[in-house]
Amino acid sequence: MGILKLRKNKKFSYTPRYYDDKGEGSPFEIKHKFDEHRKTVGANKGLKGTFNDALNDLKNNPDRQANKRILIIIAVLLLVFLFIIDFDLSIFLPK
Template identity: 85%
Template sequence: MGLLKLRKNKKFNYTPRYYDDKGEGNPFEIKHKFDEYRKTVGANKGIKGKFNDALDDLKNNPNREVNKRILVIVAVLLLIFLFIIDFDLSIFLPK
């Protein structure tokens, strides 16, 4: 029945009657301006493919400050979570 698979959209080979070939590409093509720089945009992939593409984008990102900021935010949220569940942090400290 295909509960986990998504349907692909139908593609039609339509060209407008008064389409000028000298313009910038197809006027009916919807494209985001950053799509050509992203690896995660495109055909529907499985969860493993999406995760691998996201990791590749993170590794090849020239802006390292963003990666550090994300790590700091994750660490702070993890410490808040451990404090809420009353986790004993003294096991990580030397005696």
């Protein structure tokens, strides 16, 4: 068992007594509401694959206003953090 590898869950072939196979999927399948719309959910692809999928989701998002809002919030929080640690921003300005 590796240190960085995740352990797979055990699977059993149990079917409930009163389960109808014609229903909508398995009653034991736990699925999030938006899983079919996301690319980042699924098999563990590693950090690089997850990051690339998240960037593709961000680029292909039809709601551009939300993307701009997120970037503005990140920029404001970054400037507040730099102000708290007393970072000198004059190194980025030309003399």
